[in-house]
Amino acid sequence: MRVKKFAGVCLDGYPFVAIFLGITVIAFWMNFLWAAIPFTIVTLWCLWFFRDPDRTFTGGENEVVSPADGRIVAIKDEVDFPYLLEGKAKRVSIYMNIFNVHVNRFPLTGKVLDTKYFKGSFKGAFEEKASLENEQMGILIDHQGQKILFVQIAGLIARRIVCRVKRDDELQRGERFGLIRFGSRMDVYLPLDAQVDVEMDQKVFAGRTKLGQL
Numbered sequence: 001m002r003v004k005k006f007a008g009v010c011l012d013g014y015p016f017v018a019i020f021l022g023i024t025v026i027a028f029w030m031n032f033l034w035a036a037i038p039f040t041i042v043t044l045w046c047l048w049f050f051r052d053p054d055r056t057f058t059g060g061e062n063e064v065v066s067p068a069d070g071r072i073v074a075i076k077d078e079v080d081f082p083y084l085l086e087g088k089a090k091r092v093s094i095y096m097n098i099f100n101v102h103v104n105r106f107p108l109t110g111k112v113l114d115t116k117y118f119k120g121s122f123k124g125a126f127e128e129k130a131s132l133e134n135e136q137m138g139i140l141i142d143h144q145g146q147k148i149l150f151v152q153i154a155g156l157i158a159r160r161i162v163c164r165v166k167r168d169d170e171l172q173r174g175e176r177f178g179l180i181r182f183g184s185r186m187d188v189y190l191p192l193d194a195q196v197d198v199e200m201d202q203k204v205f206a207g208r209t210k211l212g213q214l
Contacts, residue, residue: 003052003103003164003176010103012162012179013050020046049182052103055207057174062214064194065173066204067107067150068186070096075196081189082132083116084140084149089189092196092211093131094204096155096186102179105207106171107150107188108214110141114167131187137163137178146191146214152178153185174207190214
């Protein structure tokens, strides 16, 4: 488990919780109820936003599990790999709004071949152009000789991608590896002969929903 949690909340969220909790305590201590009450709500919302529920998936070893919670906003049958690989691929795009769990999970068991960070813009993650123009981190893995690329993409509000893996790391399908804060997108690039088992606008859940099959 590369991303750790405590009391059901991702540890990466606790700095934000601590900031808002500190402001809340000070506001109550100074009897500034007009500030204390809103910051209490924000503190509780932060705890809820960084929640990290346990997930299980029992499909076959070549079944691809969703790496993120959210909604399917694009399914492309033939696109170019943006980097790390040449050629064509199928692309499935998942949009995460601020109400989704934002912890990301490995879609397949495999070895990390390479990673690439791209410092881009912060357009709305639901926009198609976000796949190429927004800040992002690509992770290329090898699964039994087949290469799969998945990309964490920051959104309009998000300004921080967390990725806990590096080249030569080996992870199991469903294992937590990172997160994106406050609204974002995940693109998954699969081989052209892969089967896609989701539909447009379908809700998916990281580590639980079958995305497709190799």
